[in-house]
Ligand SMILES: CC(C)[C@H](C(=O)O)[C@@H](O)C(=O)O
């Protein structure tokens with residue numbers, strides 16, 4: 157169907173979405189073109205394997221950029237010789253080496269461990285100018301939302317979608333709702349964008365943005381630096397949103413200009429003229445609007461096990477006695493026990509064991525500057541066992557060292573590390589021990605996130621640094637800076653600082669202009685082309701599915717809200733390069749405890765008990781099942797256990813998507829219907845029958861319990877027919893090439909991409925598998 161964007165006033169999200177529609181299917185499913193695809197070692201092995209098995213290629217290596225970040229140790233690389241000697245953990249090493257093999261085989265530009273530009277995937281994209289305003293950006297990682305700070309539509313995807321993007325440079329998407337959060341007035345001195353985003357998540361909850369793209373707007377947002385905007389959008393996913401976006405403006409252009417992969421000369425002018433048109437039109441309609449007064453935001457930290465457990469630092473640990481909702485009350489009680497906290501304890505009296513300054517939320521130069529301003533002239537408190545600063549990228553590290561920040565940290569007793577995800581999720585040697593409490597600048601405080609039984613409190617870099625110096629949480633507004641003589645602490649990076657950073661650290665070769673001359677496209681509109689294509693590949697992908705029609709199986713109850721994917725499958729199980737064998741890891745922390753010998757013993761968690769041990773349908777009472785990380789390992793683990801359908805009031809967007817790609821049916825139902833009609837049966841271990849063709853749910857006697865549940869027609873079509881998305885998309889090859897021709901002309905400033913990076917060692921493809929060989933040789 158020809159897609160005709162609305163003629164009326166449109167939002168920033170509408171505009172970027174409209175500009176990328178390759179094809180609209182009959183039912184509200186769109187094929188969107190992807191401008192930028194970032195790849196890392198954890199969520200890509202199975203995707204490359206799928207490509208290889210199906211004999212497919214990476215369609216646009218110039219739109220793809222890979223790096224390693226999650227698994228790598230952050231200790232000094234001075235003596236780095238090879239991955240074999242440097243990465244001690246076998247499974248981590250295997251994942252990193254697998255990525256290295258894959259980028260070589262498919263010719264994907266890659267920043268490996270010996271490359272100065274390596275870093276966290278969300279730090280390097282903006283840093284290189286790979287991320288550009290108005291683009292679509294994806295990555296097999298939920299914090300891809302970070303890139304929305306540029307006014308790009310950026311979101312996390314699962315591994316099946318990584319494979320889809322690699323093969324087709326497109327993604328199948330439904331349109332999200334428009335939500336705007338306007339922050340009026342100015343933030344008070346010392347209040348950072350991290351305080352603001354924690355405040356917002358505390359207000360709207362981790363499901364507050366579900367199904368929506370949030371546009372952050374208003375005076376306080378416009379005043380933020382790019383790095384501060386990135387911290388905001390980074391955590392939009394923690395508010396459940398599909399993406400976060402901020403209108404590109406002069407601050408965005410200033411930040412982007414001169415980056416290695418940013419357009420140059422006339423292409424730059426053309427790009428800026430286009431980017432200036434992207435702001436939300438006056439009178440554009442939002443499905444949800446929230447207004448916040450900046451003056452209300454004070455330093456904010458989390459107390460519990462969800463990012464929504466955010467409180468002003470002046471507050472006290474909440475008391476479950478004051479909560480009526482039984483699900484919320486029991487969640488709060490559990491969080492208090494897990495965090496080892498007593499209700500009503502003042503937050504500022506809570507002592508800290510470790511400090512972590514880093515991550516894709518707060519591991520950029522501005523963050524390190526603000527933490528260093530706090531630390532300068534002080535020493536870590538005696539009770540601090542370890543404090544570490546982990547730059548987001550090699551270039552951030554280089555810049556920080558040029559400014560002498562590493563000396564400030566080291567003199568105070570902090571460890572100065574190499575770039576990586578580090579203790580943000582502890583897939584590498586940087587972890588907390590059981591019961592240790594950490595002041596962390598990362599974005600997730602889920603149970604076990606930084607190590608089994610670890611306790612994470614989220615906050616800004618300045619607040620985490622101050623906690624290290626004081627030994628307990630402290631209000632940064634009352635902290636005694638010793639660096640006043642050198643001017644007040646830098647909580648903001650000026651454009652001058654940015655220029656300095658650029659010239660000091662970004663010594664790249666001036667990239668040549670793209671070779672592809674803009675092509676003549678007669679018409680700006682996409683023309684409808686018959687979907688039949690002669691050259692559509694027919695080989696199945698590795699993930700091809702069985703048709704899903706009706707399912708009759710034992711149902712198991714799960715009386716919890718906000719079940720995150722870290723809980724469904726903890727980080728230690730993500731190191732596999734396969735899609736199978738994850739049964740043991742499902743709800744691992746809930747299903748097992750360690751005995752005196754350190755052996756796993758089963759708990760009485762429902763799935764360990766007969767008859768639910770054989771459950772095929774999971775009935776969840778609380779909202780937001782599968783929130784958090786994009787790990788497709790969550791549906792893989794559920795399927796491996798035997799669960800084939802989940803029924804819950806709502807889901808995390810990425811988990812919901814990922815489930816369909818694996819033939820796992822997630823059904824959304826009203827909470828009251830679940831509690832009244834399904835939970836009584838699940839509590840007895842009774843059977844339910846899910847009838848997908850007729851979209852209804854029956855009991856084992858054939859009585860209809862739910863006469864209709866909603867499911868998007870395209871998703872149903874794929875499940876019922878066991879269809880492989882990639883195969884379907886490749887049949888639309890003509891639409892994709894047509895869009896690419898349009899793009900070369902209208903958005904010519906996007907051409908070139910990562911192909912323009914200069915490498916000392918150009919990865920050589922093992923076998924000539926694509927028509928992109930010429931491109932590859934051009935590097
Ligand atoms: C490993 C990856 C899938 C995951 C994510 O999607 O966010 C990770 O980056 C995280 O922060 O939990």
Ligand code: SF4
Nearest residue numbers: 299515516577580581
């Ligand atoms: S959230 Fe943490 S683990 Fe995930 S990409 Fe960012 S730094 Fe890495």
